[in-house]
Amino acid sequence: MNKKKTSYAWMIPVYAILIFWALTTIYPLGWVMMNSFKVKNEIIANSFALPTGELFTLANYKRAFDRVPIFGAYVNSLIVSGTVTFVVMALAGMASFALVRYQFRGSSFLMSVVVASMMFPAFSTIVPVFRMEASWGVVNSSNRWMSLFSCALPQVAGNLSFAIIVLSGYIRSLPLELEEAAFMEGCSALQIFGKIIIPLAKPSFATVAIFSFLWSYNDLFTQTFFLRLPKQWAITRLLKELTAMEGTNYGLMAAAVTIVIVPVIVVYACLQKYIIKGLTAGAIKG
Amino acid sequence: MIYKNKKPLVLFLVPAFAFMVVFLHYPFVMNIFNSFQKIGGLAAPSKGWLDPWYSNYTEMFQDKNVWIALKNTLLLMAATLIFEVGIALVLAILVDQIRIGAKFFRIVYFFPIVISATALGLLFNLIFLMDKGMVNQFMELFGYEGLIDWKAENRALVTMFIPVIWQYVGFYFVILLTGLNNIPADLYEVASIDGANRWQRIRYLTLPLLHNVLCTCVILATTGALKVFDLPWIMFPKGMPQNATWLTSTYMYYHSVETRNTDYGCALAVLIVALGIVAARVVNAIFKEKDY
Numbered sequence: 177m178n179k180k181k182t183s184y185a186w187m188i189p190v191y192a193i194l195i196f197w198a199l200t201t202i203y204p205l206g207w208v209m210m211n212s213f214k215v216k217n218e219i220i221a222n223s224f225a226l227p228t229g230e231l232f233t234l235a236n237y238k239r240a241f242d243r244v245p246i247f248g249a250y251v252n253s254l255i256v257s258g259t260v261t262f263v264v265m266a267l268a269g270m271a272s273f274a275l276v277r278y279q280f281r282g283s284s285f286l287m288s289v290v291v292a293s294m295m296f297p298a299f300s301t302i303v304p305v306f307r308m309e310a311s312w313g314v315v316n317s318s319n320r321w322m323s324l325f326s327c328a329l330p331q332v333a334g335n336l337s338f339a340i341i342v343l344s345g346y347i348r349s350l351p352l353e354l355e356e357a358a359f360m361e362g363c364s365a366l367q368i369f370g371k372i373i374i375p376l377a378k379p380s381f382a383t384v385a386i387f388s389f390l391w392s393y394n395d396l397f398t399q400t401f402f403l404r405l406p407k408q409w410a411i412t413r414l415l416k417e418l419t420a421m422e423g424t425n426y427g428l429m430a431a432a433v434t435i436v437i438v439p440v441i442v443v444y445a446c447l448q449k450y451i452i453k454g455l456t457a458g459a460i461k462g
Numbered sequence: 463m464i465y466k467n468k469k470p471l472v473l474f475l476v477p478a479f480a481f482m483v484v485f486l487h488y489p490f491v492m493n494i495f496n497s498f499q500k501i502g503g504l505a506a507p508s509k510g511w512l513d514p515w516y517s518n519y520t521e522m523f524q525d526k527n528v529w530i531a532l533k534n535t536l537l538l539m540a541a542t543l544i545f546e547v548g549i550a551l552v553l554a555i556l557v558d559q560i561r562i563g564a565k566f567f568r569i570v571y572f573f574p575i576v577i578s579a580t581a582l583g584l585l586f587n588l589i590f591l592m593d594k595g596m597v598n599q600f601m602e603l604f605g606y607e608g609l610i611d612w613k614a615e616n617r618a619l620v621t622m623f624i625p626v627i628w629q630y631v632g633f634y635f636v637i638l639l640t641g642l643n644n645i646p647a648d649l650y651e652v653a654s655i656d657g658a659n660r661w662q663r664i665r666y667l668t669l670p671l672l673h674n675v676l677c678t679c680v681i682l683a684t685t686g687a688l689k690v691f692d693l694p695w696i697m698f699p700k701g702m703p704q705n706a707t708w709l710t711s712t713y714m715y716y717h718s719v720e721t722r723n724t725d726y727g728c729a730l731a732v733l734i735v736a737l738g739i740v741a742a743r744v745v746n747a748i749f750k751e752k753d754y
Contacts, residue, residue: 186660194563197553198570200628207596208585210594220594224603267478274474286479296486297689297738299714300731301505303724304489304496310505333485336478361463366470397694401504401697401719412580412692417694419584420687426591429584436581444576448569451576456636 205437212236212430220424236431239349244414245406246435252324252403253410257392259328260335263390267332268339275340276347276357287344287381293337298330298397305330306401320408327402327410331392339384346380347373370460386447386454411436497729503722517730527701528730531708532737538623538709539687539741546627547679550634551672557635558642562574568639571632577627584698586625590697613698615706622694622707629693630686634679641675675748682743688734691715694704708732 181379191445213227222223225231225317275283275290311313315326316382329371350373374381399413409417415436497518502510512518522528553571557564574582589596590612598609612621645668653663691711698707700716708716714734718727 187560190559194553194560194567195555196630197549201570201574201632204589208588211588213653223594223596223599252467267481270474271478274471278471280468280471287477288483289479291575293482293486295738296490297731297734299711300493300735301489302488303718303728303731305493306504307486307496308484308489308492316505330485333481336482340478341630348639356464364470365465365467366473368464369474390576394580394692396578396580396695397715400715412578415578415580415584416696421588423587426588429588433581433584435589437577440576444508444573448572452568452572452636455572455575456633456640 178444194267205441208430209434209438212427212434214427214430216427218426219288219430224400233427236427237435239428240418240431240435243428244418245409246411246414247401248407249409249411249414250439252320252408253393253412256324256328256331256399256410257389259325260331260392261385261389263328263332264339265384267376268307268336268343268384269374269381270369271336272340272344272347273373290337290340294341298334298336302330302398302401309402315402316404318405320405323403323405323426329404331388331395331398334398335391339388342384342387343377343380346377350376370435382450383454385456386451390451390455480721482521493599493728493731494524496667496725497732501724501728503741504719504724506722506724511727518726521726522729522733527708527713528733529706530701530705531710531713534619535709535710537619537628539684541623542627542630542683542687543680545615545635547585548636549627550631550679552637553631553635554642555668557639568636571635573632575633579627579690579692582625582629583693586693587619587697590621602618607609613703615703618698620702622698625697626690630683634683637679638672639676641672645671672674675753681745682750683741684745687739688741708750713748 183374184242207223207454210227211223213233213236214223214225214231215233216227217233220304225260227233244458275287306315314322314329317323345451354372354376355368358372359406363371393410394412396412400412400416403413485697496508496572497578498515500512501507504508509689519589537744557567576711587595592598592611592613594602594607594609595612597612601610649667650663653667689711690709693714694709695715698712698719701708701712708735710730714727714730716727717723
């Protein structure tokens with residue numbers, strides 16, 4: 177006998193509720209994909225019909241690609257979020273290693289600084305960051321690379337503290353013996369970090385990478401501040417502008433939503449185990 | 463012993479902490495200063511101190527929209543607390559009872575979180591479309607005549623809260639389910655030998671043992687509600703209709719960027735921080751973590 181004792185009468189309402197909620201998360205996405213292959217009038221007439229035969233059209237997609245630079249926006253998103261992910265992993269990895277393994281005065285103070293930094297909402301720093309970057313001349317420039325860089329900087333800062341908390345928790349649990357052996361063999365601290373800590377802590381680096389990438393990819397708030405010209409838009413920013421331009425063209429909207437979410441669905445399907453772990457790790461640990 | 467030599471320490475620590483100081487701590491302090499200054503536009507130079515220096519804060523008290531935003535944000539906090547965590551708790555307890563399909567539900571429930579709130583905003587715009595989105599077509603299928611304007615002033619808040627809450631149920635679901643899995647199975651066994659029925663086991667065993675995990679969820683949900691921005695801004699930009707849907711976050715954005723009243727935006731950001739601190743304090747005081 178265990179807690180999962182089955183009695184079939186009880187199971188029917190349980191599954192009914194669970195399936196109902198599953199439908200609320202799946203069906204809307206299926207619905208929007210389905211309608212992205214129909215013209216506006218057909219969506220309004222009957223949005224539940226499958227887009228087969230006469231109903232099927234690719235016009236929405238054609239128009240979406242003609243109207244806005246979708247490929248460019250994908251590339252911009254990859255550049256910004258890729259940079260954020262890489263820099264966060266590197267800086268947070270080094271800092272966590274030092275905080276966990278070295279004993280020095282002020283280390284617990286620094287750790288509490290890290291924890292406190294998690295509480296800073298983006299709203300309370302964004303304006304001064306913008307003004308600071310404007311005075312350096314990186315933001316508001318017509319140079320695409322500069323703008324993407326300016327957008328990545330505050331995102332890195334916003335993700336660092338979370339990353340340090342996750343990574344230092346993991347590095348603390350690693351056995352010291354390997355590092356001692358490497359030290360005996362004559363490795364320097366830098367070599368120990370590169371050859372032992374990084375390979376051993378791979379799972380938690382993956383967690384951090386997934387979290388930072390998704391967070392940055394989906395973050396509309398920072399993007400609206402820092403990416404000003406159309407050729408600099410990343411994908412979420414592009415979506416926002418598209419609503420302003422073509423908000424009443426429902427077929428096009430459906431196509432745009434589909435274009436943005438399909439890559440995410442594919443990645444999620446492959447990596448769901450790590451993604452779920454990555455996005456909830458901070459909460460469970462903290 | 464190996465880490466006696468402290469020289470590499472600087473190399474390891476300085477980059478990360480320099481980043482945080484320059485892009486987090488310094489701007490945070492500057493933001494408070496900026497809220498006392500005259501700044502017209504994001505990159506415009508400051509035109510000195512306001513007269514009197516705290517005038518943004520007195521203005522806030524008289525600004526009707528600030529009160530609307532505060533009221534809506536508090537409502538959103540309450541709604542996420544009750545519905546987001548509530549639904550997640552029910553779903554987690556139910557999934558904990560079943561054998562087949564638990565993994566499937568976990569994957570499906572978590573799924574909306576990875577999709578950008580911007581895309582979801584567009585999606586829900588289509589779903590709640592008056593003429594004629596998914597919901598109104600559903601109503602028609604069930605014989606309801608006429609179209610409902612889901613974005614009308616009296617319904618706008620509910621229409622805005624539904625997707626916000628819906629998106630994050632899966633997050634709390636996963637956290638709670640992990641908490642449930644940590645409860646040892648033999649406790650349930652003992653309880654059922656003692657004659658506790660299913661409901662009693664949930665009430666007197668599961669819920670008390672889940673208390674601390676629930677606390678975490680409640681704190682995350684209330685502070686998370688303050689950070690919601692993307693979805694409301696896409697569905698109800700600029701507080702439409704008739705300033706009914708302002709949140710502190712959207713109102714702060716509106717003034718920093720769109721009205722070029724940047725110093726006022728800074729003051730609103732200070733308000734958001736204060737609200738976050740107060741909310742966290744209150745929640746902590748009510749739902750104290752317990753040791754068993």
